[in-house]
Amino acid sequence: MDTATRIEQALTAAVARAEAPPAPPKLAAAVRHAVFSGGARVRPQLCLAVAKACGDDTPAMSDAAAAAIEMLHCASLVHDDLPCFDDADIRRGKPTVHAVYGEPLGVLVGDALIVMAFEALALAGAAEPQRLPALTVTIARAVGTPAGLVAGQAWESEPNPELIAYQRAKTGALFVAASVAGAVAAGSDPGPWRGLGERLGDAYQIADDLRDAVCTPEELGKPAGQDEALGRPNAVAEFGIDGALARLQQLLGEAVDSIPDCPGAPDLQQLVLLQAKRLTPKRLAPASVA
Numbered sequence: 001m002d003t004a005t006r007i008e009q010a011l012t013a014a015v016a017r018a019e020a021p022p023a024p025p026k027l028a029a030a031v032r033h034a035v036f037s038g039g040a041r042v043r044p045q046l047c048l049a050v051a052k053a054c055g056d057d058t059p060a061m062s063d064a065a066a067a068a069i070e071m072l073h074c075a076s077l078v079h080d081d082l083p084c085f086d087d088a089d090i091r092r093g094k095p096t097v098h099a100v101y102g103e104p105l106g107v108l109v110g111d112a113l114i115v116m117a118f119e120a121l122a123l124a125g126a127a128e129p130q131r132l133p134a135l136t137v138t139i140a141r142a143v144g145t146p147a148g149l150v151a152g153q154a155w156e157s158e159p160n161p162e163l164i165a166y167q168r169a170k171t172g173a174l175f176v177a178a179s180v181a182g183a184v185a186a187g188s189d190p191g192p193w194r195g196l197g198e199r200l201g202d203a204y205q206i207a208d209d210l211r212d213a214v215c216t217p218e219e220l221g222k223p224a225g226q227d228e229a230l231g232r233p234n235a236v237a238e239f240g241i242d243g244a245l246a247r248l249q250q251l252l253g254e255a256v257d258s259i260p261d262c263p264g265a266p267d268l269q270q271l272v273l274l275q276a277k278r279l280t281p282k283r284l285a286p287a288s289v290a
């Protein structure tokens, strides 16, 4: 089965568990909206690509890790769009969860998805229980505090956040967790895979900042110009467009170079190059990613 199908099946199973009776109908619909609104599934793809490169001897476990990471990502976006954070009405070209279902359900969908993620891990853990603690801790740390998504978002409430620490927590941590979790779920040493997640996480955030600065809301499927409007630290403000673009290209090159020599290396290189093309704003793309 291809990677995209595995991810959608694992997410479908998790959402089906959450919307089964006696689930409140609006909550069930809002969870479905949050998970199936056209995300690119970059993090779960990275997780499964690393698992495959490590032999993927227990697919149920790598599928659960990939789905858990995507559900946590979706939870963070639903909360990020709430009026108390970015107050955004559009995400992935569609109305945000709180725009359709209201703010209380927006909060609850994020809560539900966090719990669903760890439920999925626990259910799959029966296959290789000795891998479960490391897998759970890897993913929990990437999302919580002191250095995960929650901490990253909380830096926006501090007076002078340092750009790299802020972005590594807000975005990088989940990319690192995706690559490390892929190896752990397959029973391999995650050490050689950490660098790939780090480079991709840094690259992804710089690309997001560039796109926020130069693309239109129609191109992005979400509001544009938000970093400047909300006074957030960002790579374009710190390095300029050209400087941010140069860093992005360098990080993507380093990501490709960091892939350990293994049978899955060509697939992973392909994944990085595909993301480079998807993420680099077209009008800025150098020939290598156009």
Ligand code: FPP
Pocket: 072, 073, 075, 076, 077, 079, 080, 085, 086, 110, 111, 114, 143, 149, 150, 153, 170, 171, 208, 212, 222, 226
């Ligand atoms: C998008 O950033 C937001 C994040 C990457 C993280 C948001 C984290 C929280 C709201 C903390 C709560 C976490 C959980 C797991 C519920 P952005 O606003 O720069 O990007 P955007 O343009 O995609 O909105």
Ligand code: MG
Pocket: 080, 081, 086, 088
């Ligand atoms: Mg936002």
